[in-house]
Amino acid sequence: xxELPEVETMVQGLRPLVEGETLLAVEAHDPKLVxxxxxxDLPVEVxxxxxxxxxxxxxxxxxxxxxxxxxxxxxxxGASAPEGRVRLxxxxxxxxVYLVDPRRLGTAEVVREFKGExxxxxxxxxxxxxxxxxxxxxxxxxxLMDQRKIAGIGNIYAAEILFxxxxxxxxxxxxxxxAEVRRLENAIPEVLQAALAEAGTTLPDGVYQGPxxxxxxxxxxxxxYGREGEPCPTCGxxxxxxxxxxxxxxxxxxxxx
DNA sequence: TCATCCCTGTGG
DNA sequence: CCACAGGGATGA
Numbered sequence: 001x002x003e004l005p006e007v008e009t010m011v012q013g014l015r016p017l018v019e020g021e022t023l024l025a026v027e028a029h030d031p032k033l034v035x036x037x038x039x040x041d042l043p044v045e046v047x048x049x050x051x052x053x054x055x056x057x058x059x060x061x062x063x064x065x066x067x068x069x070x071x072x073x074x075x076x077x078g079a080s081a082p083e084g085r086v087r088l089x090x091x092x093x094x095x096x097v098y099l100v101d102p103r104r105l106g107t108a109e110v111v112r113e114f115k116g117e118x119x120x121x122x123x124x125x126x127x128x129x130x131x132x133x134x135x136x137x138x139x140x141x142x143x144l145m146d147q148r149k150i151a152g153i154g155n156i157y158a159a160e161i162l163f164x165x166x167x168x169x170x171x172x173x174x175x176x177x178x179a180e181v182r183r184l185e186n187a188i189p190e191v192l193q194a195a196l197a198e199a200g201t202t203l204p205d206g207v208y209q210g211p212x213x214x215x216x217x218x219x220x221x222x223x224x225y226g227r228e229g230e231p232c233p234t235c236g237x238x239x240x241x242x243x244x245x246x247x248x249x250x251x252x253x254x255x256x257x
Numbered sequence: 258t259c260a261t262c263c264c265t266g267t268g269g
Numbered sequence: 270c271c272a273c274a275g276g277g278a279t280g281a
Contacts, residue, residue, distance in 0.1 A: 003276090054276080069276085085265085101264095106276095145276090155276085246259085248274080
């Protein structure tokens with residue numbers, strides 16, 4: 001479910017609630033996550049809450065609690081348990097952070113160092129992009145979604161970025177023209193920042209919610225994702241759906257070449 | 258570079 | 270009933 005803008009929204013919402021606060025207890029309501037509790041020396045102060053790629057990182061001093069929400073997870077703050085399948089509860093004096101995850105694909109680990117194999121964040125200076133693209137024959141959409149190449153982009157935003165850049169998702173990364181790479185360099189941060197400004201994307205199913213249950217407002221701005229058969233906002237041709245790398249892929253065959 | 262699997266829920 | 274879902278690790 002959550003890509004960079006959604007994870008960032010959750011982290012920003014939780015940060016003032018947990019930073020400098022004391023983590024009192026951890027309850028695992030899922031056998032897959034029972035290893036988290038005994039790996040911690042409680043109580044412990046949360047020194048910082050950060051995001052890297054699609055990971056949420058609780059800095060506990062000598063340890064790091066690393067949470068990845070995968071497809072259906074979210075982090076919610078509350079005085080009591082929220083609706084839904086609560087897998088993990090992090091107790092603080094004034095409330096708790098709940099990991100809610102119906103599909104149980106989300107992960108939580110306690111480590112000494114974060115060692116996810118992540119590429120650079122998709123903001124700031126992207127001048128490394130042309131060189132990086134040259135080395136790969138992967139379809140550009142799969143390249144954008146490969147977290148080792150660039151961190152934080154998932155299925156929704158890959159589709160939206162490529163639409164904005166006017167590039168067919170199947171094009172090999174190394175085959176992009178310089179002008180196309182430049183459009184990509186612009187589209188990546190533009191799309192992600194726009195989504196961030198709307199607090200992420202909540203699709204009509206309402207799975208994604210912010211830390212206090214808010215919906216993200218970016219769904220209405222999606223140009224192609226989830227819009228098979230609807231008119232392309234630029235040219236009016238019907239948006240097409242195909243399978244690429246096993247994932248549903250939306251694009252405008254007219255505007256993206 | 259692929260299919261497959263991990264899980265559960267929802268919608269056609 | 271089957272198809273599909275905001276992700277990613279794994280093994281062929």
